[in-house]
C-alpha cells in the first residue's frame with residue numbers, strides 16, 4: 001500500500017528495500033573483502049594507461065551501463081515506485097541512477113590504499129588516466145571517501161539509495177505530489193532504521209551527502225557531453241542503448 005503509517009508497514013517497506021538492494025548490488029561486501037588487496041600489476045596498469053581516450057571511455061561506459069541496469073532493478077522494488085507513471089519513473093531514473101551508482105561505488109572502495117574495485121581488481125586513480133578527466137575521477141574518489149567515513153551499514157545504504165532515487169524535487173515530474181508521498185514513506189523508513197541503530201545523528205550528514213551527489217552528477221553530465229561531442233562516433237554507436245536513453 002502506498003500510504004503505510006503503522007510501524008509494521010514501515011518495517012515491511014524497509015525489508016523490501018533492503019532485500020532489493022542486496023539482490024541488485026552486483027557484489028557482496030564479503031566478496032569484495034576477499035579481493036581487497038588484489039591490485040593491478042605494472043603491465044595491467046600500463047595496458048589501461050595506453051588505451052585511447054575513447055577506448056577507455058567505452059570500457060567504462062559498458063560497466064556504468066551495467067551498474068545502471070542493476071539500479072533500475074533496485075528501483076522497481078521500492079514500494080510505490082511502480083505505482084508512479086512511466087514518465088515519472090524514467091524521470092527519476094534519468095537523474096538519480098548515476099547518483100545511486102556513485103553511492104554503490106563507495107561500497108567498493110578501499111580507503112586504506114585509495115583504490116576502487118574495477119574490472120575484477122582494486123585500482124588507484126592513475127588507472128583511469130587515459131579517460132582525460134582527472135577532475136571527475138578525483139571527485140568520484142573524494143566522494144567515496146566521504147561515504148566510507150560515515151561507515152553506513154548495508155541496510156542504511158539501501159534506504160539511503162532509495163531516498164536518493166525517490167526525490168520529488170527532480171525536474172519534469174508529472175505528478176510531484178505522488179512522488180512526494182512515496183519519498184515521505186522512504187524517509188520514514190530511513191529514520192526508522194537510523195532510530196533503531198541509535199544513529200539519528202547521521203540524518204543531516206546523509207542530506208549533506210545528497211547535495212554533494214547532485215553537484216557531482218552535474219559534473220558527470222558535463223563530462224559526458226564533452227566526451228560525446230569530442231568522440232561522437234563512439235558516443236553514438238558504441239555506448240549501450242540504455243546509457244544513451246538515460247544520459248543522452
Ligand SMILES: CNC(=O)[C@@H]1CCCN1C(=O)c1ccc(Cl)c(COc2cccc3c(C(F)(F)F)cc(C)nc23)c1Cl
Pocket residue numbers: 057059060061063064066067098101102104105108116117118119128131136137140219220221223224
Ligand atoms: C564495481 N564497479 C563499480 O562500482 C563501478 C560502477 C559501475 C562499474 N564500475 C566500475 O567498474 C568503475 C569503478 C570506478 C571508476 Cl572510477 C570507474 C570509472 O568511472 C567513470 C568513468 C567515466 C565516466 C564516468 C561517469 C560519467 F562521466 F560518465 F558520468 C560517471 C561515473 C560515476 N563514473 C565514470 C568505473 Cl567504470
